[in-house]
Amino acid sequence: xxxxxxxxxxGDQGTPISxxxxxxxxxxxxxxxxxxxxxxxxxxxxxxxDLPGQATAQTIPMDPVKNKVTxxxxxxxxxxxxxxxxxxxxxxxxxxxxxxxxPELRFQPEADARYLTVxxxxxxxxxxxxTHLGFVGNERYRDF
Numbered sequence: 001x002x003x004x005x006x007x008x009x010x011g012d013q014g015t016p017i018s019x020x021x022x023x024x025x026x027x028x029x030x031x032x033x034x035x036x037x038x039x040x041x042x043x044x045x046x047x048x049x050d051l052p053g054q055a056t057a058q059t060i061p062m063d064p065v066k067n068k069v070t071x072x073x074x075x076x077x078x079x080x081x082x083x084x085x086x087x088x089x090x091x092x093x094x095x096x097x098x099x100x101x102x103p104e105l106r107f108q109p110e111a112d113a114r115y116l117t118v119x120x121x122x123x124x125x126x127x128x129x130x131t132h133l134g135f136v137g138n139e140r141y142r143d144f
Contacts, residue, residue, distance in 0.1 A: 062096060064103055068136070069125075071109040075117040086124060093128035108136040 063080060069089070070078045077084055079092050096103055105125065109118045125133060 062092065062099075062103070064099060064101070066104040066106055067092075067096060068106040068108060069121065071113040071117055071121060073110055073112040073114075075114055077117075077121060086120065089121065090124055090128060093125065093130060097129060102130070102132055104132045104134060105130050106134050106136045 068078075068080055072078070077086065077089055079089060084092070093105075096105070107122070107125070109121075
């Protein structure tokens, strides 16, 4: 800690000025940091992973005019009658948007389908950017 006395000036009676000299502290911290960086062992070990071979191209049951997404009471999502999961649904939606003309997507959940599943599928459809979406089967609820 450095201690110095100010020279008397107008009205100043020589009060001590004490400032902590932080330069040596910073120097020591930088040296320690460099020492830690140098002494950290380089990660040279590796783990062997057997990657699968080239995947066969999965045929997408896609109609260039219209596609139908249904959800049953058990929460099973179907694309044109083929059972799929949500990840596959997102892939199919992206593939349908890459077509020259976007096909119509018909959405038909069953009456006893869980709301959370229907909501999640609708959110996936919205996020994908589908613009031609139709709800099918709502006419059966007209009398309720």
